[in-house]
Amino acid sequence: DTEVTQTPKHLVMGMTNKKSLKCEQHMGHRAMYWYKQKAKKPPELMFVYSYEKLSINESVPSRFSPECPNSSLLNLHLHALQPEDSALYLCASSQDLTGRYGYTFGSGTRLTVV
Amino acid sequence: GIQVEQSPPDLILQEGANSTLRCNFSDSVNNLQWFHQNPWGQLINLFYIPSGTKQNGRLSATTVATERYSLLYISSSQTTDSGVYFCAVRSGGSNYKLTFGKGTLLTVNP
Numbered sequence: 001d002t003e004v005t006q007t008p009k010h011l012v013m014g015m016t017n018k019k020s021l022k023c024e025q026h027m028g029h030r031a032m033y034w035y036k037q038k039a040k041k042p043p044e045l046m047f048v049y050s051y052e053k054l055s056i057n058e059s060v061p062s063r064f065s066p067e068c069p070n071s072s073l074l075n076l077h078l079h080a081l082q083p084e085d086s087a088l089y090l091c092a093s094s095q096d097l098t099g100r101y102g103y104t105f106g107s108g109t110r111l112t113v114v
Numbered sequence: 115g116i117q118v119e120q121s122p123p124d125l126i127l128q129e130g131a132n133s134t135l136r137c138n139f140s141d142s143v144n145n146l147q148w149f150h151q152n153p154w155g156q157l158i159n160l161f162y163i164p165s166g167t168k169q170n171g172r173l174s175a176t177t178v179a180t181e182r183y184s185l186l187y188i189s190s191s192q193t194t195d196s197g198v199y200f201c202a203v204r205s206g207g208s209n210y211k212l213t214f215g216k217g218t219l220l221t222v223n224p
Binding site: 042105 | 145147154155156159162200202204214215217
């Protein structure tokens with residue numbers, strides 16, 4: 001299995017809703033990432049986990065809450081989002097934090113906040 | 115932080131043509147990646163190339179670390195090559211963050 005699987009592919013949520021994005025990989029990668037991508041912009045790093053511990057938080061608002069329950073799973077819990085949070089959310093993994101063996105990205109969750 | 119500039123921002127080709135995409139960076143790097151994002155949003159890692167030259171089929175990349183630039187060559191382009199090509203770099207030290215350039219939007223027409 002050489003994939004990163006993200007669910008759901010599309011999500012529409014209201015500003016008072018709570019939802020979660022899920023990311024799964026079975027490549028034995030020990031680093032996992034959440035990125036946010038707005039239209040016609042490059043991906044922006046949100047969080048990095050290494051060996052299931054949070055390594056980097058790029059000053060992301062607390063309405064985004066990451067969780068890494070085990071080495072294969074990465075969740076992003078969403079609460080009280082704003083319309084400007086609408087974007088493509090990408091999960092990625094790499095063998096380790098150096099990235100020298102490359103990165104594998106999921107196909108993303110397209111989130112719309114109404 | 116490190117700055118990454120990609121050129122050209124947009125490129126339109128006829129199928130079969132060759133192209134060169136450029137990535138300039140402002141500081142020494144220990145990680146440089148090229149990615150392709152297809153029109154449906156899927157990001158594919160093309161090369162890990164902090165220095166030297168690599169080839170994979172019709173694609174090849176060269177990084178001249180001392181002069182702080184990298185080139186991605188696409189030969190005999192196909193319509194499936196369309197999409198955005200990103201260069202991403204990481205400078206030294208314990209900061210493991212990849213910084214992305216703004217990308218080159220490539221359109222290959224049949």
